[in-house]
Amino acid sequence: MGNSEETGRAPGEGARDEMHAAPPFLTWRGIYAIVLGALVVQVAVYAALTAVYR
Amino acid sequence: MSALDWVVLFGTLGAIVAYGVWKTRHTGDMAGYLHGGYADRWHTIGLSVMATQASAITFLSTPGQAYTDGMRFLQFYFGVPLAMVALSIAFIPRFYRLRVFTAYEFLETRFDRKTRQLAAFLFLVQRGLSAGITIYAPAIVLSTVLGWSLNLTSLSIGALVILYTVAGGTRAVSQTQKHQMVVMLGGMAVAFVVVVNRLPPGLSFGRAVGVAGLLGKMNIVDFSPGLGSRYTFWSGITGGFFLALSYFGTDQSQVQRYLSGRSITESRLGLLFNGLLKIPMQFLILFVGVMVFVFHQFNPSPVFFNAATLAAVRASPRAAELGALETAQHEAFTGKQEAIAGWQAALDRHDVGAAAAAAARVRSAEAAAVAIRADARRLIHETLPRAETNDTDYIFIGFVMANLPRGLVGLLLAVILCAAMSSTASELTALGSTSVVDFYKRSFRPTAPDAHYVRVAKVFTGAWGVLAVLFAAFASMLDNLIQAVNILGSLFYGTILGLFLVAFFIKRVRATPVFVAALLSEALVITAWLTTNIGFLWFNVIGCALVVTLSLLLDAAGGRASSGGRASPTSA
Numbered sequence: 078m079g080n081s082e083e084t085g086r087a088p089g090e091g092a093r094d095e096m097h098a099a100p101p102f103l104t105w106r107g108i109y110a111i112v113l114g115a116l117v118v119q120v121a122v123y124a125a126l127t128a129v130y131r
Numbered sequence: 132m133s134a135l136d137w138v139v140l141f142g143t144l145g146a147i148v149a150y151g152v153w154k155t156r157h158t159g160d161m162a163g164y165l166h167g168g169y170a171d172r173w174h175t176i177g178l179s180v181m182a183t184q185a186s187a188i189t190f191l192s193t194p195g196q197a198y199t200d201g202m203r204f205l206q207f208y209f210g211v212p213l214a215m216v217a218l219s220i221a222f223i224p225r226f227y228r229l230r231v232f233t234a235y236e237f238l239e240t241r242f243d244r245k246t247r248q249l250a251a252f253l254f255l256v257q258r259g260l261s262a263g264i265t266i267y268a269p270a271i272v273l274s275t276v277l278g279w280s281l282n283l284t285s286l287s288i289g290a291l292v293i294l295y296t297v298a299g300g301t302r303a304v305s306q307t308q309k310h311q312m313v314v315m316l317g318g319m320a321v322a323f324v325v326v327v328n329r330l331p332p333g334l335s336f337g338r339a340v341g342v343a344g345l346l347g348k349m350n351i352v353d354f355s356p357g358l359g360s361r362y363t364f365w366s367g368i369t370g371g372f373f374l375a376l377s378y379f380g381t382d383q384s385q386v387q388r389y390l391s392g393r394s395i396t397e398s399r400l401g402l403l404f405n406g407l408l409k410i411p412m413q414f415l416i417l418f419v420g421v422m423v424f425v426f427h428q429f430n431p432s433p434v435f436f437n438a439a440t441l442a443a444v445r446a447s448p449r450a451a452e453l454g455a456l457e458t459a460q461h462e463a464f465t466g467k468q469e470a471i472a473g474w475q476a477a478l479d480r481h482d483v484g485a486a487a488a489a490a491a492r493v494r495s496a497e498a499a500a501v502a503i504r505a506d507a508r509r510l511i512h513e514t515l516p517r518a519e520t521n522d523t524d525y526i527f528i529g530f531v532m533a534n535l536p537r538g539l540v541g542l543l544l545a546v547i548l549c550a551a552m553s554s555t556a557s558e559l560t561a562l563g564s565t566s567v568v569d570f571y572k573r574s575f576r577p578t579a580p581d582a583h584y585v586r587v588a589k590v591f592t593g594a595w596g597v598l599a600v601l602f603a604a605f606a607s608m609l610d611n612l613i614q615a616v617n618i619l620g621s622l623f624y625g626t627i628l629g630l631f632l633v634a635f636f637i638k639r640v641r642a643t644p645v646f647v648a649a650l651l652s653e654a655l656v657i658t659a660w661l662t663t664n665i666g667f668l669w670f671n672v673i674g675c676a677l678v679v680t681l682s683l684l685l686d687a688a689g690g691r692a693s694s695g696g697r698a699s700p701t702s703a
Contacts, residue, residue, distance in 0.1 A: 098396050105399075109216045112406045116212040119410055120364070123205065123351040130344025 132277070132540055139541030143314055144548055148295050151307035155299030161581045164300035164588055165232050165564045166391045171302075175309050176401025179388045179557075180379070181409065182308035185315060187269030187551035188524070190416065195436075195523035197420030198427075201348040203362045205417055207668070208410050210372030214379060215406030217372075219399040221635060222380045227395045232568045234386040234631075241634040242642035244573065249649060250627050251569035254383055255562060257623045262558040262595065263602025269551045270603060272524045273544070275439045276532060282604050288548065289600035292555045297593045300585075301391055301564075304556045311549035318546035319415055325535055326422040331429050338478075342428055342471060343421045345490055346497050361666040370668030373675055374621060377628035379405075384561035423530045428471060434460045434507040436525035440518050449514045456510065460503045467496035555599065563592030618667040622660055625674020626653045632675065633682050640686045648681035 100108055132140075162169065171179070196204050231237055235254070239247035270284040295303045330339050343349050353363045379385045379402065392398035434457050435441050444453045474489035508520040531543045567588045576583075626649050633645050656674045659665060665673075 098394065100396055100400065105219075108400075108403055109219070112212050112216055112403050115407055116209065116410070120209065120352065123202075123414075124354075126349060127351045127353075130340060130349035 132544075133537040135538045136541030136544070139538050140544050140548070143542070143545040144291065144552075147307050147310045147314070147549070148291055148552075150310065151295045151303040152298050154306045155303040161232070161584050161588070163302070164585045165560075165568070166301055166387070169391060170393055171305050171391045171397065171401070172393060173397045173400035173404060175305050176389050176392050176398060177404030177408070178312040179305045179308040180385060180401060180405045181412065182312040182315070182550075182553035183384055183388055183557035184378075184409075184554070185312075185412075185550050186265050186554035187547045188265075190315065190319070190547050190550050191269060191272050191524045191528060193413070193416045194420030194423060194527035195525070197348065197417040198424045198526045199523055201350040202414075202417050202421060203350045203353055205351055205410065205413055206353065206362045206364055206367030207371050208375075208413050209364065209367035210369065211375045211409045212406040213368070213372045214375035215402045217376055218380050218402055222631075223389070223395060223398050223402070225635060226386065226390060227398070231390070233383050233565050234381050235383070235565065235569050238630060238634055239573075242645055246630065246642055246646045246649070248569060248573070249646060250381070250630050251565050253623045253627055253653075254381075254565060257619050258382070258384060258558055258562055259595065259598065260602070260619060262555060262562065262599035263606060265555045265558060266551065266599055267603035267606040268524075269547055272528060273547065275437060276525070276528050285600055285603040288551050288555070289596055289603065292552045292559065293593055293596035296556045296559050296596065297589050300588070300592075301387055301560050304553075304560050305388065305391060307556065308553045311553045314542075314549050315546050315553075316412065316415075318542050319419060321539060322531065322535070322543060323415065323419050323422065325539065326419060326426055326530070329426055329430075329534060330422075334429070334475075338475065339422065339425045341478075342425050345474070345493055346424070346428075348421045348424055361668065366666060366668050370666070370671055373628060373671035374624060374668060377624035377671055377675070378620065381624070381627045381631050382561070383565050384557040387561050387564060388557065420527060423527060426530070426534075428467065431461065431464055433529075434504060435511060436522040436529050437519070438525075438529070440511055440515065440522075443518070444511055444514050447514050449510060452510055453507070456503055456507050460500065460507075463496055463500040463503060467493060467500065470496050555596075559592050559596050559599070562595040563588050566591040566595070618660075621667040621670045622656055622674070623653070625656060625671040625676075626678055628671070629675040629678025629682075633679055637679070637683065640682045644685035645678070645682040648678050648685055651681055652677035 099105070102108075103111075193204065225237060226234065229237060229240060233251070235247045235251040237247075238250055266285050266288050270281055270288060273279065274281040274284040295307060299306075327336065327339070334342075340349065354365070355363060356365060389398040389401050392401060433441065434453070441453070444450065470489055470492035474486055474493055477483075477485035477489050508522075511518055512520050528543075528547070531540060535543060567584055571587055571591070572579075572584060576587075629652060630645060630649055633640050633648075652674055655677055656670050659673065660667070660670060
């Protein structure tokens with residue numbers, strides 16, 4: 078199921094290269110840090126709003 | 132509704148559907164039909180993932196929930212960014228390595244056919260029921276507000292979705308969702324601007340938020356512990372994380388969205404885009420509800436927001452009791468307005484003591500108003516025992532119909548219908564592809580030309596669509612079931628996620644122990660749901676933990692010897 082005959086996209090060398098492809102900007106770690114950092118900032122802002130408008 | 136509203140409504144919906152059908156008119160092979168020819172860019176994937184999760188009820192119920200319960204529902208989404216990062220690291224590479232059509236195919240490469248089909252079956256049951264509710268829930272609200280026939284509304288939503296979903300497959304879904312999502316976000320931004328502009332001229336934005344906070348609506352984050360409370364920071368960050376991990380990682384309606392990416396990079400970026408924008412989007416929707424609440428502190432609100440139900444009580448012998456409640460509601464409103472004016476004046480004078488006293492009067496007046504609304508619900512229940520006494524879904528649409536200018540009413544209705552169509556479309560394509568790939572092709576017709584499977588996928592997708600419309604037509608007879616369907620996801624997702632986590636990370640566990648562990652865990656989760664008052668989000672954690680623990684125990688207790696499973700050549 079889901080093999081090269083069906084998809085025309087074999088998990089060969091090209092696929093392996095693709096698997097480790099760098100993102101078009103920053104690094105994967107940098108992008109993950111942005112997503113998680115945004116979460117931390119949002120929780121902090123929302124906690125502050127909750128405290129201010131209690 | 133004005134003629135302009137109808138033009139905006141049908142123009143928006145028609146243009147999006149026509150674009151989707153036209154753009155995908157040459158879809159022929161299985162990869163093209165089920166995964167859009169692997170052509171989607173990250174922004175299309177991100178918007179498509181968001182549109183799949185955002186159903187019409189998101190836009191109808193969520194502002195109403197903020198109106199009655201405040202902003203705390205936002206915490207439900209705190210686990211999403213964490214889950215998106217975890218999926219990008221652990222799930223997507225494994226799915227890509229095998230080029231699977233459905234998430235459940237992976238389970239056969241790691242375990243065996245029965246485990247794969249158990250997960251696929253749980254998905255079909257849960258998602259098949261949900262698809263009917265996804266159509267029914269907005270149809271009942273829209274038909275009530277607009278005076279349309281309920282079944283005709285369900286049929287119209289269902290027919291439009293079936294048309295472009297069956298015709299163009301997953302690419303049609305992605306292409307339409309991209310535009311639907313733009314309409315949804317744009318429409319909610321417009322609604323926000325309108326409601327803020329409708330606030331009294333002397334009331335600053337900060338003071339408006341202050342009124343909301345004074346009345347307990349700015350309860351965004353709650354760090355208090357306790358399993359019984361449904362929405363806290365802790366349940367959001369843990370239960371929400373497991374729910375998001377399971378929903379985005381193992382629910383085919385989402386997996387299909389990001390596996391249609393042009394590359395693994397596009398898929399990852401699409402999911403991370405969702406992780407970045409999901410919480411702000413939900414904040415906007417909830418905050419619109421809070422601003423509608425503030426609007427109604429300065430403009431009278433009905434004692435019950437479903438006007439059709441109120442009209443039925445007015446036509447009953449108990450109309451006088453309703454009239455008395457409406458009079459009491461008006462007095463409470465007037466008293467509250469005076470108290471708010473006093474609170475504002477005290478704040479302007481920087482008189483802390485007077486402000487605190489006025490704040491207490493405002494809260495007291497609000498408590499009286501809440502009690503009157505509760506009395507109205509009791510009266511409705513006694514007068515019309517079959518009537519729905521929860522009017523949360525009618526609050527936002529009621530505001531839209533009564534207060535938005537011509538043209539924008541049509542736009543906001545388009546937002547709600549776009550949301551209904553986008554989530555239903557993803558569900559139908561996922562149900563169709565799982566039926567074909569995990570059951571029909573795997574167990575009944577393993578070798579056939581691609582064109583045959585595409586035809587069968589179209590038949591299954593259409594059949595699931597018809598089933599969803601039929602379920603929507605009969606849903607009004609199944610009041611209690613609807614409540615059950617709403618939490619069905621959390622009852623099943625933990626078990627399915629547990630299967631995938633064992634498959635990914637615990638190499639030594641084989642097929643039969645994990646299969647038995649999944650069955651036992653599902654039984655235990657359902658028993659716990661029936662016999663305890665644990666908040667439903669926690670069942671995602673409990674189900675997942677049970678599958679992992681029990682499969683380890685069963686494997687150690689001798690399951691290994693009797694297992695027919697085989698070690699995975701692909702698990703990392």
